[in-house]
């Protein structure tokens with residue numbers, strides 16, 4: 001399936017999710033290859049199959065706190081793109097992301113006071129949010145978090161676009177598209193960056 005067609009399917013699925021007219025509870029299991037690869041946050045409130053109202057088998061989902069594209073996630077996505085021929089990759093950030101929130105909090109602390117258990121996540125997210133901490137919105141907690149979530153999502157898109165020879169060759173010759181989006185926990189709406 002072409003990336004554009006897959007993207008249209010996800011958008012109309014999210015519209016059904018927002019309106020409450022779900023298809024996935026009644027449709028049988030899909031026997032086709034996954035139409036999209038999702039890199040999403042581990043947060044329990046963001047299950048991609050439900051958010052996009054897709055049936056079993058339709059989405060290949062990689063979940064990790066803060067939807068970061070570390071080498072393990074990139075390898076997993078490369079594998080899915082190669083094995084299934086799936087042509088759309090979506091990085092799905094979400095409002096109120098605790099991983100991004102924790103990163104902003106940790107970066108305010110002196111290094112010796114930071115939580116070791118969060119170090120790996122913080123180091124992955126930090127490059128995408130460091131500049132925002134020095135910007136004019138740094139004093140506005142809600143605006144800072146929203147901007148950091150968007151920036152972190154786009155950073156993962158950039159990593160997938162440029163840090164993988166496999167994905168790069170699929171983009172150039174195979175019609176692979178990699179897009180970012182943010183899910184709003186309150187409205188249920190997914191906004192794509194396009």
Ligand SMILES: [Zn+2]
Nearest residue numbers: 041043097098
């Ligand atoms: Zn999250």
